[in-house]
Amino acid sequence: MRPNLVWFRDDLRLTDNPALHAACAGGAQVICLYIFDATPSLRQLGGAARWWLQDSVAKLAGALEKKGGKLIICRGDAPMIIEKMAAAGAVGEVFWNERHVPAAATLDESIARLLALRDIPLHRFNGSYLNPPSAITNSTGGPFKVFTPYWRAVLRHGVSATPLPAPEKIHKADWHADPQSMPVFPASPVPVSMPWMDRLSQSWQPGEKAAHQTLETFLENALHGYASRRDFPAGGTTSRLSPYLRHGEISPLQVWHALEIARHTGGAPQHDADKFINELIWREYACHVLHHFPSLSLESRDRSFDLIPWRNEPEQIQAWQQGRTGFPLIDAGMRQLWQTGWMHNRMRMIVGSFLVKHLLCDWRIGESWFWDTLVDADQASNVFGWQWVAGCGFDASPFHRIFNPVLQSERFDPKGHYIRTFVPELAHLPDQLIHTPWKAPPDLFEDNGRICYPRPIVDLAAGRERALNALKIAKSQTTY
DNA sequence: TTTTGAGTTGTTCGA
DNA sequence: GTCGAACAACTCAAA
Numbered sequence: 090m091r092p093n094l095v096w097f098r099d100d101l102r103l104t105d106n107p108a109l110h111a112a113c114a115g116g117a118q119v120i121c122l123y124i125f126d127a128t129p130s131l132r133q134l135g136g137a138a139r140w141w142l143q144d145s146v147a148k149l150a151g152a153l154e155k156k157g158g159k160l161i162i163c164r165g166d167a168p169m170i171i172e173k174m175a176a177a178g179a180v181g182e183v184f185w186n187e188r189h190v191p192a193a194a195t196l197d198e199s200i201a202r203l204l205a206l207r208d209i210p211l212h213r214f215n216g217s218y219l220n221p222p223s224a225i226t227n228s229t230g231g232p233f234k235v236f237t238p239y240w241r242a243v244l245r246h247g248v249s250a251t252p253l254p255a256p257e258k259i260h261k262a263d264w265h266a267d268p269q270s271m272p273v274f275p276a277s278p279v280p281v282s283m284p285w286m287d288r289l290s291q292s293w294q295p296g297e298k299a300a301h302q303t304l305e306t307f308l309e310n311a312l313h314g315y316a317s318r319r320d321f322p323a324g325g326t327t328s329r330l331s332p333y334l335r336h337g338e339i340s341p342l343q344v345w346h347a348l349e350i351a352r353h354t355g356g357a358p359q360h361d362a363d364k365f366i367n368e369l370i371w372r373e374y375a376c377h378v379l380h381h382f383p384s385l386s387l388e389s390r391d392r393s394f395d396l397i398p399w400r401n402e403p404e405q406i407q408a409w410q411q412g413r414t415g416f417p418l419i420d421a422g423m424r425q426l427w428q429t430g431w432m433h434n435r436m437r438m439i440v441g442s443f444l445v446k447h448l449l450c451d452w453r454i455g456e457s458w459f460w461d462t463l464v465d466a467d468q469a470s471n472v473f474g475w476q477w478v479a480g481c482g483f484d485a486s487p488f489h490r491i492f493n494p495v496l497q498s499e500r501f502d503p504k505g506h507y508i509r510t511f512v513p514e515l516a517h518l519p520d521q522l523i524h525t526p527w528k529a530p531p532d533l534f535e536d537n538g539r540i541c542y543p544r545p546i547v548d549l550a551a552g553r554e555r556a557l558n559a560l561k562i563a564k565s566q567t568t569y
Numbered sequence: 570t571t572t573t574g575a576g577t578t579g580t581t582c583g584a
Numbered sequence: 585g586t587c588g589a590a591c592a593a594c595t596c597a598a599a
Contacts, residue, residue, distance in 0.1 A: 228598065235576060235596055320578075371577085438578065477577090489591050490579045497579090553580085557591085564592080 091181030092118035092262030100337035103255035107214035108184040113256035125164040135461035137430040148296030158259030186216035191383035222380035232381035292429040300333035316364040322433035323506035331465035375473035391481040393567035400449040415545035418498035421511040430464035441478035442492040447552035452479035498524040
């Protein structure tokens, strides 16, 4: 009997892992594989997500070892590596959980064909979403282009599966890669060390165990009142589960079930649990939409946006990236992103609206920056979110809905807790001035005669008018 | 096929 | 200070 191969991808966990569970059934021998995939057709992971992934893969290796298994870690083109293992006669049957990012799904199809040619059975599972993207359809069998009907369809469809336990014991296959043909990494896969990585490790602990601790903390501390408190960026008002979901250290099914239990044991008011489930379904919806419209990664869904004369001013883009726009809330958000690899949901909308509308920059510039700096960077959610905030995507925010960073600041960070955390040079300002430091006397900003906080890089009213006019002209020139 | 109601997260202006 | 309307129409989902 040749051993089963479990190829781990965006599912770095032992619990509720359908592919691993099936491969281990009946005490079969198992090879566990992770590939740092260098296939050119895949979008290269950004820096922050790569940091997370390295740590998470190392954690997975440790967890598998405790169960008797062993994770083979290698780097290269996935099709070539799988082909080599198959050719060496190492593999009986192959198990994986599906990926849905279009480029990855295409790659997986080609690997499936390769295995079929060798008569190697392949077992594919759904582990990363409550519903695979093609499972939910509208009344004509097509994709949903509006969120709310999609959401209703998901609730109608229901979730019947229960999360799977981790395998009790993993029987490690007696197989060793030939180091000549397959470069295998011993434990810590890619010995990279960059100064910014220290910052990330101060904010985050990747891995399955930490994922469940994060969920527990959320259920205990922040679920109650989530519906109203989640909009405030300061303090622990959100779950912070996004990077764990992204890398599959926890499954959405596990999250769903934990919420159902909290609901039924009175752990949370219905509308708080509903609101959180709603957010989970937005994640599903982004996947649904990208699956059916793969061109969205590169193209605005509303093609009139192609006619907007984007300014893409390099100095302004850099000020935005570095948190030096002169608007305290924007700068706090962008610095939170840089320092911690993550940004609060509402802040993502506010900084996105500011970049696209007030600065009139192409949404793809923001999308690339987020891709590189977010530990939870996910192709579907990132592209969907940016097209939404720009106003060109599915069920998007209307373009004339422009967030005013000062009003948002006064409304959602009234005491300036969030601003003071990430823009310390303003921490000494009184509450009335923290949102509009340009109204403060200049001497409040001087540090040894040096101005230490920039003046606003754009006039909000003028920027808003410019954006509205640009879209109006683009719309009038578009023929559909 | 036609019709109807609805559509995440906002801001500004004038009464 | 509060409230409603305008913003710009348009597309989608379902009856």
